[in-house]
Amino acid sequence: MGLKTAALKKSIWVFHVACSPCNNCDIEILDLLTPRFDVERFGIILVGSPRHADALLITGVCNRHVTPRLIETYRATAKPCVCFLFGACSCQGNVFKGGYNVPRLIDEIILEEDPNAIIVYIPGCPPKPEAMIAGVVKALSVL
């Protein structure tokens, strides 16, 4: 573990990238910030710009229209950063796999852009907020 990764783990600031989702994972992510789960007590804050973010929260299946925007957002994020793929859609395509507007999966797109990208998969449709917190904690303990 390098110094940079060690600093990354302390209180991660996240940027939410919605790549043609069905809104469900997005709503559950916002749910994490509200009183029942309240991840702000761990220092996790939703920020307004990828330049400020330590992690990208990516949801959805990433259609043709949004792919270049996702790559641009990934480039804009300060490295090292962690990409959390929320939900079955972003992990493996879910019911949309094989659709004409869903040519590639998100991890393929990101790995093509940066082969050393750190990608964390949190499956579920949608993953429950508890599962999301568990996934983030597990990922941080491995890094």
Added chain:
Amino acid sequence: MKKTILPIGPFHPLLEEPEFFTLYLEGETVVKVDLRIGYNHRGHEKLATGLTWDQVPFLVERICGICSTSHPYAYVLAVEDLLDIKAPPRGQYIRSLIGEMERIHSHLLWLGLAGHFIGYNTVWMWAWRYREEILDACEKLTGNRNHYAMCRVGGARRDVTQEAMDFTMQSLDSNERSTTMFLGAIVDDPVMHKRLKGVGVLTKEDAIAYAATGPTSRPSGVRWDVRETDPYDAYGASLKAKAWDVIVLEEGDVFAKAAARVLEVLESIKLCRWLIENMPDGEIDVKVGNIPEGEGCGRHEAPRGEVFHYVRSDGSNKPIRHKVRAPTFTNLPTYKASCPGEQIADVALITAAIDPCYCCTERVGVVTRNRRNTLTQDDLVKLSVEKTLEIEKKIGRRSNLAKI
């Protein structure tokens, strides 16, 4: 005065979903709003033609995560219309119950986001905390917080237990208390009045002209609710029993839209209670055999307005055409009537006040990058004519219409 162009999006902290707004400003005043979508198109209609009749509900459920019962609900109503069958009473009541639970949590969600948009995060936190109770009840009833998968052609997919219904009653009681408190807090709050009253007024004429539906048109004085005008499933019986009422307000501003949604939550709570108390016994679904040739339409009053599904069958095990029209499709253009002349700070709120759901709406994706493609009516007609000529060429004969 010089015009300023302000781009917002596609990934913007205020926007839940990716979409791209262009605001044309004169000073602080908005003169024109342009919207580019296509970031959410996943090709549902095409994918649906590759799945069997019983698999499609799982696909259409994933059109939208917030109104995730309304799409399969409208779809199964369409297929039942094609088959000319009716679900057994218990199946109908279960579907309607889930539909109403969804309305409650969707409206509370919108209220929270509206609070967030005006920088009133207390409202956001409160609304979403009260929403959790409803989600717990949904989890108890169906097994998942969202994406309930309770609709199937011919009835409900699974039964609800008495224990779950008792739990739901408790959740509804506690939610009613908090929502009533919430309503009082909104009505008494001078900040809310100053911020929301008279902002983004949608007149009754505009609402009718743009064919707005649901909680966008009802606060403008248009009494149109599919549950009342064309009752289906358990709604007809509940109307006869006077279990609930349609909320119609007159002002048409953002305050009226917020108030209408809170009042609708209270009405939905009443209706849910009535549905649970009058839940009939018996079968939850009928056996559905082969789907014959034909076509069917189904519509359901989703939290955002009327959702419409059309299916066509050629007698095989898959639909050959599936058309979806989401409520946001008609609600969205109303920003053209309500935005111009408003302050830039209010535009986020006004566009949010229709509770837009872009992932429901998008049926077209533009693939070319860095090129502005706008298809006008003439372009579409030209494309259509070209296709007809192509087909004539392919099958080697001219159509009868060409003679005319």
